[in-house]
Amino acid sequence: MTSSVKRKLASSNGDNSKKGPGHWSQALLTSMEDPELKIDEDEKCVSIKDKYPKAKYHFLVLPREKISNLKSLKSEHVGLLKHLQLKGEELAEKADDNLLFRYGYHAVPSMGQLHLHVISQDFNSPCLKTKKHWNSFTTEYFIDSSKIIKQLEKHDMVEINTADSESLLKKDLKCHVCQKQFTTLPALKSHISLHIVTRHKNT
DNA sequence: GTTCTAGAAC
DNA sequence: GTTCTAGAAC
Numbered sequence: 001m002t003s004s005v006k007r008k009l010a011s012s013n014g015d016n017s018k019k020g021p022g023h024w025s026q027a028l029l030t031s032m033e034d035p036e037l038k039i040d041e042d043e044k045c046v047s048i049k050d051k052y053p054k055a056k057y058h059f060l061v062l063p064r065e066k067i068s069n070l071k072s073l074k075s076e077h078v079g080l081l082k083h084l085q086l087k088g089e090e091l092a093e094k095a096d097d098n099l100l101f102r103y104g105y106h107a108v109p110s111m112g113q114l115h116l117h118v119i120s121q122d123f124n125s126p127c128l129k130t131k132k133h134w135n136s137f138t139t140e141y142f143i144d145s146s147k148i149i150k151q152l153e154k155h156d157m158v159e160i161n162t163a164d165s166e167s168l169l170k171k172d173l174k175c176h177v178c179q180k181q182f183t184t185l186p187a188l189k190s191h192i193s194l195h196i197v198t199r200h201k202n203t
Numbered sequence: 204g205t206t207c208t209a210g211a212a213c
Numbered sequence: 214g215t216t217c218t219a220g221a222a223c
Contacts, residue, residue, distance in 0.1 A: 024204060052205075110204045129205095130218080184212095184217065 019112075028113045032062055040091065044083055047091055050117075052127040054137060057095045059118040061088050067114040070105055070148065070158045078152050081116075085145040088118035096120065100197045103145045106136055107165035116145060121176070121197040124189075131185060132169045138176040139168040 019025050031037050032046045039059065040047040050058040061084045067073065073081075085103050092101040100121040109115070119137060128134065135141060151158050173182045177195045182188040 027204065132219095186217075 025111050026113075028060070028062060028111050028115060031060075032113075040087065042087075044080060045087055047087060050119075053125050054128040054133055055120045055123045055125050057092065057099065057101070057118070057120040058125070059088065059091050059095075061091070061116040061118060062113055068112050069109065069114060070107070070143075070160055072114075073148070073152055073158050075152050075156045078149055081145065081149050081152070084116045085149075088116050088145070091118055092120070098198050100199050102137075102142065104142045105145065105148060107141050107143055107160050107168075108162050117142070122192070122195075123176070124193055128189070129185070131173060134173060134185060134188065135169045135171055138174070139171055141165055141168040 021029070031048055031051060034048070037048040037051065038046060039049055043064075045061055045063050047059055047061045050060055063080055063084060065080070067077070088101075088103045092099075092103075101118060102121060103116060103118055105114070105116060117137075123134075123137065148158055173185060173188045174180070175182070175188065175191055175195075177192065177197060180191065182191065
């Protein structure tokens with residue numbers, strides 16, 4: 001049997017198409033248990049350091065309750081989401097009470113288990129490498145926690161258009177502070193290192 | 204989500 | 214020639 005036939009049989013078996021435990025998309029569930037990453041926990045949630053931080057400070061706050069994504073949310077989760085945001089604000093305050101942070105969710109996250117991003121707005125990190133990284137935190141692909149909570153209170157659900165959201169990741173690179181456009185990520189990264197993004201004013 | 208790397212872009 | 218992006222990963 002040729003190797004190409006073996007490959008076809010392997011894929012048709014479907015044994016590499018399932019996303020069970022151990023698949024990369026479930027990595028957050030194991031990161032929640034990693035003492036190296038865990039920075040805080042209580043009865044409702046666990047907070048960890050993002051393994052590949054996209055800014056000086058980048059934390060994730062995850063509910064202990066298994067919630068796969070934004071589409072699973074109902075108004076009954078409003079209390080929990082407010083708790084996650086409050087935890088995130090505490091972490092940010094403790095990390096640096098002068099830096100500006102945002103608290104929000106990716107519209108279409110790559111990894112399972114709902115996770116609130118707590119990220120400082122300097123975006124100065126060697127782990128921020130691609131246009132997708134940039135646009136996922138600086139376009140409407142990043143949805144503020146407060147906006148999610150308001151949608152749940154008003155409509156008992158969160159409306160996400162997957163195709164529209166993913167198209168946001170393809171948008172041209174633009175500075176989140178002064179809106180200047182760039183053609184390459186290295187040029188943009190060099191530019192933003194000159195901005196100091198504090199809670200009180202941007203320069 | 205990341206790693207790797209071919210080849211596009213400069 | 215080097216930098217940079219974008220798609221496959223069995």
